[in-house]
Every structure is written in C-alpha cells, then in structure tokens.
Amino acid sequence: METKHISDVPELMKQWNWQKNTEMGIVPENISIASKKKVFWKCHICGGEWETAPQYRKRNGCPYCANFKALPGFNDLQTLFPDIAAEWDMQKNNSLRPQNVTKGSGKKVWWICPKGHSYDMPIICRVEGQKCPYCNNRRVLFGFNDLETLNPAISQTWHPILNNGLTPKEVTPGSKKQVWWKCEKGHEWSESVVQRCRSKGCPVCQNRRIIKGINDLATLRPELKMEWDNEKNVRSPEEYSCGSRAVVWWKCKKGHRWKAAISDRNRGNSCPKCAEERRVSFPEKAVLYYVEKVFTDVKANYKPEWLGLQELDIYIPEYKIAIEYDGIYGHSKLSGNKRDEKKNIICQENSIILIRVREPGCMQLNTDSINYIMESPKDIEKAIQFVLQKLNELTNVNTLEIQSDINILRDSTEIYSLIEYTEKENSLKNKAPEIAALWHPVRNGTLLPESVSVASSKKVWWYGKCGHEWQGSVAYEVLSGKCPYCTGKRILKGFNDLASQRPEIAQQWDYRKNVEHKPENVTVGSGKSVWWICEKGHEWKAAICSRTRKDKKCGCPICSNHKLLTGYNDVRSNEELLKNWDYERNEVSPKNVCIGTAKQFYWKCHECGYQWKDKVISQRSGKGCPCCNKKKRVKAVQKTYIRKAGGSLAELYPQLLSEWDWDANNDLNPYEIVPGYGKHIWWNCSVCGNKWKATGIMRTRRNSTGCPVCARKKQAKSRQKTFLQSGVKTLNQTNPELVVEWNYEKNGDLNPEFITAGSGKSVWWKCKNCGYEWQAEVVERVRGRRKCKRCKNNTELKKD
Numbered sequence: 001m002e003t004k005h006i007s008d009v010p011e012l013m014k015q016w017n018w019q020k021n022t023e024m025g026i027v028p029e030n031i032s033i034a035s036k037k038k039v040f041w042k043c044h045i046c047g048g049e050w051e052t053a054p055q056y057r058k059r060n061g062c063p064y065c066a067n068f069k070a071l072p073g074f075n076d077l078q079t080l081f082p083d084i085a086a087e088w089d090m091q092k093n094n095s096l097r098p099q100n101v102t103k104g105s106g107k108k109v110w111w112i113c114p115k116g117h118s119y120d121m122p123i124i125c126r127v128e129g130q131k132c133p134y135c136n137n138r139r140v141l142f143g144f145n146d147l148e149t150l151n152p153a154i155s156q157t158w159h160p161i162l163n164n165g166l167t168p169k170e171v172t173p174g175s176k177k178q179v180w181w182k183c184e185k186g187h188e189w190s191e192s193v194v195q196r197c198r199s200k201g202c203p204v205c206q207n208r209r210i211i212k213g214i215n216d217l218a219t220l221r222p223e224l225k226m227e228w229d230n231e232k233n234v235r236s237p238e239e240y241s242c243g244s245r246a247v248v249w250w251k252c253k254k255g256h257r258w259k260a261a262i263s264d265r266n267r268g269n270s271c272p273k274c275a276e277e278r279r280v281s282f283p284e285k286a287v288l289y290y291v292e293k294v295f296t297d298v299k300a301n302y303k304p305e306w307l308g309l310q311e312l313d314i315y316i317p318e319y320k321i322a323i324e325y326d327g328i329y330g331h332s333k334l335s336g337n338k339r340d341e342k343k344n345i346i347c348q349e350n351s352i353i354l355i356r357v358r359e360p361g362c363m364q365l366n367t368d369s370i371n372y373i374m375e376s377p378k379d380i381e382k383a384i385q386f387v388l389q390k391l392n393e394l395t396n397v398n399t400l401e402i403q404s405d406i407n408i409l410r411d412s413t414e415i416y417s418l419i420e421y422t423e424k425e426n427s428l429k430n431k432a433p434e435i436a437a438l439w440h441p442v443r444n445g446t447l448l449p450e451s452v453s454v455a456s457s458k459k460v461w462w463y464g465k466c467g468h469e470w471q472g473s474v475a476y477e478v479l480s481g482k483c484p485y486c487t488g489k490r491i492l493k494g495f496n497d498l499a500s501q502r503p504e505i506a507q508q509w510d511y512r513k514n515v516e517h518k519p520e521n522v523t524v525g526s527g528k529s530v531w532w533i534c535e536k537g538h539e540w541k542a543a544i545c546s547r548t549r550k551d552k553k554c555g556c557p558i559c560s561n562h563k564l565l566t567g568y569n570d571v572r573s574n575e576e577l578l579k580n581w582d583y584e585r586n587e588v589s590p591k592n593v594c595i596g597t598a599k600q601f602y603w604k605c606h607e608c609g610y611q612w613k614d615k616v617i618s619q620r621s622g623k624g625c626p627c628c629n630k631k632k633r634v635k636a637v638q639k640t641y642i643r644k645a646g647g648s649l650a651e652l653y654p655q656l657l658s659e660w661d662w663d664a665n666n667d668l669n670p671y672e673i674v675p676g677y678g679k680h681i682w683w684n685c686s687v688c689g690n691k692w693k694a695t696g697i698m699r700t701r702r703n704s705t706g707c708p709v710c711a712r713k714k715q716a717k718s719r720q721k722t723f724l725q726s727g728v729k730t731l732n733q734t735n736p737e738l739v740v741e742w743n744y745e746k747n748g749d750l751n752p753e754f755i756t757a758g759s760g761k762s763v764w765w766k767c768k769n770c771g772y773e774w775q776a777e778v779v780e781r782v783r784g785r786r787k788c789k790r791c792k793n794n795t796e797l798k799k800d
Helices: 010-014 018-023 123-127 193-198 262-266 272-278 282-292 334-349 380-395 408-425 474-480 544-548 616-620 626-645 654-659 696-700 708-726 778-782 789-799
Strands: 039-042 049-052 108-112 118-122 178-182 188-192 247-251 257-261 299-302 312-316 321-326 353-358 370-373 459-463 469-473 529-533 539-543 600-604 611-615 680-684 691-695 762-766 773-777
Touching (some): 018 039, 178 193, 188 193, 257 262, 282 312, 282 321, 282 408, 321 334, 321 380, 334 353, 469 474, 529 544, 539 544, 680 696, 691 696
Parallel strands (some): 353 370
Antiparallel strands (some): 039 049, 299 312, 459 469, 529 539, 600 611, 680 691, 762 773
C-alpha cells in the first residue's frame, strides 16, 4: 500500500513551517502523515507556531484558532476582552497574565472588582457575564453585604444558640438558608433570612402563629370565649387566633346557636337571632311617636343616597334634623363607635343636625353631634323630653305641651302599632314579593308572608310552580328561590331519585355494603360515594354523580381495566403480555400490574431478546417488540422495492450467487434485496478464494467490479505484456542484485518483474545479510540510497 507523505496533503502543506523544519533538515516529502516524529507548523491564518507529530494532525488544526492555546494579540483575554482583563489581580495570579490565557479557559484565577473586592472565578465565567460575587450578593463579605452590616435591626433577633455557630456576619439579606430567630419577647421561630427581611416580624407577635396564653382567642377575647359552643365545636378557643377565618359554632346567653367566622365575631358581629329581635327597637319607636305629635312630615328608617348603606332612625326633612337612638347593642364596641362617628361626619357635610340618645355603656364619640347619655335604659321619658326641648330650640316649634304629656305606659299600645308597621315594611311580602309568591296557601295556617321578616329563620311551607311543596326557612328561600327537588337538593321518590331515573345504574347498587342508603333515597346527581357491584361480581366505590353525568360516565373500573384484580386483568393473566415480561429488570410481579395501566415497565422479546421500556396499555394494544417490528417493516419495504425493481439480486443476477459469502453476511439474503442495494456485502471469489466487501450496485452496474485481487493480477499481467511489447526492461532485468532483497511476503502481488528501475513506488525490502525489513522507493534503491540501516550503522561503529 502506498504511503502518504506530508507533501501529498495540501492542507498540511499550508501550515508547514519551512523555516524551522529546514533548519532541522526536515522535508515534507520524507515525512509520513502517520509519523510520530514532531515537526514544526505555522498557521497561515493567525501566524501562530507550534510543534506536534503529523499523526495528531488528522483531526486537530491550529491550537490558537481553536482557542486551545493563547496567542498574544490574536485570541488572548487581554486582546479580546480588555475591560475584563483590567480587573486581573496581578499580585495573586503570580506570573500568569491575561495575555497567557484564552477567553474559554476554565482556569480559576483571581480578580479585583472596581470596588476593590478580591475574588477567584474561572475565566470563562467572567467572559459569560458573571461579575463580582460580593457585589452580586452571591458571596458574603463582612462589612459590605452581610446581614449584620445591612440590617442590624433584624440581626438583633438572630438566635444566639440554635444556629450552630452561624452568625449574621456569614449570610446576606437575600440568603434562602433556614435559621432560627428570637424576638424581644422571647418567641422563637425558624425562617429563611430572605423571608425574615421581607416579613413584618415575629409570627407570634403578628398573630400568624398561635401560642396558648399569649395570642389565642380565649386569652385576648374572654367575652367571646363565654359564647363558645363547646358541645358542637371539636376544637377549643385556645387553638384559634382572633383574626381566624374559621367558621365555628356559637351559643349566646339566651341559648341561640349559630355559625359565624371568628374574624366576624372579633369585628363585633353577635347573635343574629338576638339582632333580629332587636331590629325594631321599642325606645326608638317611642321617640318617633312623640316627635310625630309635633311635626307632620317625619320619616322613619330614612335611607338617603348620600348616607350609603346606613340609615337615619328619625328624620325631619323640613328642618334637616335627624334623631338616632343608640342602644348598648351595636354601639358599645369600637366598630359601632367608628360607624357612629362616620355617620356624624357625613351628616355634618350634608348640613344635617344630628341628635343622639345613647344608652349607658355606649362609647364616647369624638365627633360633633347633640348627645344625651341616659342614666339607665329605663330613663326613656327623660330622653324624649330632652329631644323635644332641643327641637324646640332648633325649630322654634312649640313642644312644651307634648313634653308635659309624655307617658310611655299609657301610649305603649300605639307605640307597638308603629313597631308592627315597621315589621310590615321589612316583611317578606314587601321586601321579596317574588319569594312570597311561593308561600304555601294552606299548610302555613294563619301565618302570612306580610307578617314574617325577610330575614327570619322560621321554617314555613312553600309551593313551587312545578307543583312540588317543601319546608324551609324564610331567610334561606330568599337566597335560594328555587325548588329543592328540581335542583336536586332534596329527594322526591319517583321524580329525582336514582332508582326511578336511572334503573340500569340502580341495578348495580351494592345493598350489602350500602347499609344506610338505597337507590330510592339518593338523588340522581348526588355527590355521595357509595358501593357498586357489576354483572361480573366486581365491587367498587364511586360517587353517584360520576355514574350518571352526561359528559363522562364511569362504569366498573375492573371491567374497564382501570383497577387491578389479580387473576382477571393482571399481566400474568394475559399470555401475549406475559411472554415478553422482563422478570430481571422489573421489580414488581406481573400479577400485581393491571393491563390497563399507563405506567411503564421493562419488556424482553421472547423471539429476538431485545429489551425496551413501554406502557402496559401500549403493549396490550399490540405494539409488541420494536426491534421485530422494525425488521418486519424493513422486510415489507424490501419486498416493495424488489417488486418495483422487477426481482431480487439473486433472481436478476444468479451468476453472483456463486460468490455470495453466506457466513459473513449473517441474516442478509440475496433473495430479499434489490440489485441496487447500497450497503456493503461480503463476497468470496470463486477463482482465488479472496474475500472482499462491495455494494450490490457495484456488482450489478454496467462497469461492475469483481474480485480486487484477481483484478490486480490481471493488471500486472497487462503491465508486463506492455513492458515486453515496448521493450522496456524491468527491475529484475536491470538490477538483479536488488531483487535478492525484494520482500515478497509484504509486497503481496507487487513483483519486480512488473516494476521498472525508475519507479517512485515505496515497497518493502529485506536485507540479505541481517534480515532487517524496511520501506523505500525503488528509484532510491537503484541510485544506491536507502540501504539497510542496521548494516550501515554496524559499519560506522567498526570504523570508529
């Protein structure tokens, strides 16, 4: 085989360093491209010089252009990134300089940022944009970006014991490290540094964490603890904070029970039933009664637009005077006090004179209004006299006659008539006539919608347009306004029960396990989870609505292979899946895997042994071994190609079958490939027995190729014939002394009978004296050069 030299490769010749190699006596014509001898190179692009053996130049180019080495002025850091090189720490990096490194170097070196911070970082990280880790708060530098320096107030709450020696000097304010803290009151808690810097402080002091005896509901609001319903509430008031949104049960002094959020109770909301009873105040209506005796145009519970959601108990529009009666309920707490002060301000802004009669126990107001503080709740007559006296002063209307004739006991009947009138104003018929239309005409007896408050919790009978009748509280029906049977909130047998509406599903009801329920006692859209049993005896639990909904019904999960039942729908019960199950790689048994699962498991083909991972459900659908499937697809494609080509290689070129190497070609079959097959095939020469590789198209094209050995012999004979005809003498004729050292074993088919003395071909020689073997060009040997090196060295040694 002919040896390639450096001079034969133009790309290498471009980078040959003629100056240095010439000085060393090295020429490219004498250096093989596989030589291990180091030579000099010079890049024709960047001018960089380096030394390496030719055998390493097959894949490697210029080390400077490839940024493996730094070349000052071309690819060094100083040249490409002078701004980064300006931060190079000359002192700590010793003799290493920016001119000696490339931009992609992973070497960690020292830097100094503009603020004077010294830090170490790989060069490539700086090139990619990373800057001083102290300035970016990715490293801690005491006195610059540590927690103690930047936030001394928070540092004071650092726990001195529980942080295992870690101090605020060793973390930045943005650190996500979980540490312990301790507030001034001694509360301890764990929180990350960054969350601590963002938070408002101690979670106990901020009522975000409850500690019994410090910030719990029972400790801070003992009056609410007195109304805690211990019978219905599982947890105690010591387990809640005052701002909790949990809805719990309460029980007032009168025995009324209701549910309300703790935060609502903390804001001042109290028993709704008591509030309902107090909604129409007798003292308020008593004041109204005597004021109406003096003034003709008086409005009760007046709600002007400028007052928003609030109302004025009594209002005289002609004189723009309002009167408020403030009972201890709703006016003795901060929330009620703020509401009163807000009303005072709004009235003042709208030029309304406001007179207030306040029961003892109400909080003091800081805003302007004419106030009368009663000595006792029974002191109502004195309060009315004060109001009439003030009206007299403000309007110049004589009220003295009425002041002298105030008698609550005498006028109580008429005062109560005002209360009844107010109740009618707030009645169901007046406030919600569309709900009052559903009032049952018979079953409520003498009770009428005009005598029931719109907010009443009283349970009455209702009759819908659908013909259904039901019982429910007035307040609930005002909010709902719909038939509970039509909406599926209640059960009506024969109308919305499961047994009558979906008998086919009711047949799968498991009466043995559903002891408390029957299909006649549940609605068709119920969300209750019950037990079912299918025709095959499988049992499962599911919500009723999941079985009856229109969009996505669900049946037996075992029959649909969504739930495992060993012996029925497991992999072991499926022969097709079981024969490919990989027992070695799968940690779970096939009997514990459902055939409908989408989980992936390992498989091993029982035919070819190929291993793969796939979902069980995919394998159950017939996906099978991907390797076998690929072979099948290939064979199918080959058949298509053979059909289009008019026949296979064996059919169209039967003469090639004698040279087909059946052993080396393994599964490849000449009857299954086309004549133009593009991959290499093994052949066995029928003449000389030589084995070689060639594609199908190379053997079947017009200028087809055969055995390369036979071809070379044929060429040799042809060359010899040409020599003989032209009269040219061969090497064995001109230089028989060289033929003696011809290495017939290594030169193969190459023969001195077919080579001339001027041939530049490099061949093998074998010394007739010492047996040393070497390669040299024929022409060089004819000129007397390139003789046996071993014999030459021995001769020189003898001379010395």
